[in-house]
Amino acid sequence: MKIIGTGRAHPAKVVTNAMLEEFLDTSDEWIKERTGMSVRKVISDEKLEDLAIEASIKAIEDAGLKATDIDYIICSNVVNEYVTPSLSCIIQGGVGAKCACVDVNAACSGFIYALDMADDRLKSGKARNILVVAAEEPTRMVDWSDRSTCVLFGDGAGAVVVTQGEGMICSRLTTQSKTSCLYYKRMLEPTPYITKEETAGPMYMNGREVFKTAVLSSAKDITKLLKQAGLQPSDLKYYILHQANMRIIEAVANYLKLDMSYFPTNVERCGNTSSASVALLLDELHRDGKLQRGDKILMSAFGAGFTTAACIIEWTK
Ligand code: COA
Numbered sequence: 001m002k003i004i005g006t007g008r009a010h011p012a013k014v015v016t017n018a019m020l021e022e023f024l025d026t027s028d029e030w031i032k033e034r035t036g037m038s039v040r041k042v043i044s045d046e047k048l049e050d051l052a053i054e055a056s057i058k059a060i061e062d063a064g065l066k067a068t069d070i071d072y073i074i075c076s077n078v079v080n081e082y083v084t085p086s087l088s089c090i091i092q093g094g095v096g097a098k099c100a101c102v103d104v105n106a107a108c109s110g111f112i113y114a115l116d117m118a119d120d121r122l123k124s125g126k127a128r129n130i131l132v133v134a135a136e137e138p139t140r141m142v143d144w145s146d147r148s149t150c151v152l153f154g155d156g157a158g159a160v161v162v163t164q165g166e167g168m169i170c171s172r173l174t175t176q177s178k179t180s181c182l183y184y185k186r187m188l189e190p191t192p193y194i195t196k197e198e199t200a201g202p203m204y205m206n207g208r209e210v211f212k213t214a215v216l217s218s219a220k221d222i223t224k225l226l227k228q229a230g231l232q233p234s235d236l237k238y239y240i241l242h243q244a245n246m247r248i249i250e251a252v253a254n255y256l257k258l259d260m261s262y263f264p265t266n267v268e269r270c271g272n273t274s275s276a277s278v279a280l281l282l283d284e285l286h287r288d289g290k291l292q293r294g295d296k297i298l299m300s301a302f303g304a305g306f307t308t309a310a311c312i313i314e315w316t317k
Helices: 017-021 028-035 048-062 087-095 110-123 207-229 246-256 276-287
Strands: 002-009 013-016 039-042 072-076 100-104 129-136 156-163 168-178 182-185 201-205 238-241 296-303 305-314
Touching: 002 048, 002 276, 002 305, 013 017, 017 028, 028 246, 048 087, 048 129, 048 156, 048 276, 072 087, 072 110, 087 100, 087 129, 100 110, 110 129, 110 156, 110 168, 110 276, 110 296, 110 305, 129 276, 156 276, 168 207, 207 246, 207 296, 207 305, 238 246, 238 276, 276 296
Parallel strands: 072 100, 072 129, 238 296
Antiparallel strands: 002 156, 013 039, 129 156, 168 305, 182 201, 296 305
16 A cells, blocks of 8 residues: 555644643643643544544545545544444545445554555455544543543544555554453443443543553564564654653653654644544644655554554655
8 A cells, every 4th residue: 555645633622731730630740741741632512523524535635536536444433422333434424435434443553453454455456545544532531530541632533545556564463452451431221131230431541551561562563563674763764653642752762762853743732642643643744744755654553452553654645
């Protein structure tokens, strides 16, 4: 596959650390020092599906295609208002495409999982142009009285259009069933037959455990991919890492002995936007003219599961 168009959409509401201080026992200083975040963009009166459609339309336009040229849509999403139909079905109607659609949930790694799936579908010849969208509203999963989680997240949607080409150099996906350190459970409808005890509630996260696992797994994925591609760390133009915490990104940079100029970030402005974070940042770099044809870029993410996904691509647009 190769990427031929990108797009993104952010919610309008900007929530500063000072605004969080108004109702939480927290401080701008603590949040900046522990996470690198200053503001996050949070869904208020928008619908996630509208952000996903806006990002998709921009990506299709950037690719120079019509919506009817898209022959598959894959959307990475953890939650939205609908359990069914899938968000990709809603996006299809919103952009005016006429193709098969599927959602994937690989938590924050989902955008790279979806790109890898798109690559396989293009390789098999079953599709020509695929819209890959990552649309997330993690701010609807957290308890807004829990300072250890709610300050971390933001919402948004990023999209790319991929077509047949030589842009995917290598990829690596992993999953370990480690469900107790990060989860969100919701209550299903009762039935006359349910006798088991069921629980639901806002997102639970063991932050320290996730932090350690994230640094170790990202470092491992990146090392393996560099080796597979026969590249040195400094051969890459950018490392677009999942934007969960500036300190995680700095730890990976430190491990690779690279300065932070290789690691563009939006975590300070957008918070952790789950699987949308890598897609949002890719679009920002492209639209700011920071990507040149031939640049090699590594994308890497981790999330609940525990899942990880990473790939090295060549920018071919
Ligand atoms: N404001 C002020 N204090 C806070 C706070 C906040 N928003 N959130 C937590 N604290 C407090 C804790 O209660 C704790 O207080 P205590 O020592 O009195 O018990 C103290 O700060 C230290 O908490 P700790 O959890 O050890 O902090 P930390 O340095 O590990 O930072 C995270 C917490 C969540 C920022 C960090 O662990 C992290 O980013 N983890 C990874 C999360 C992640 O990537 N999630 C997404 C996965 S896709």
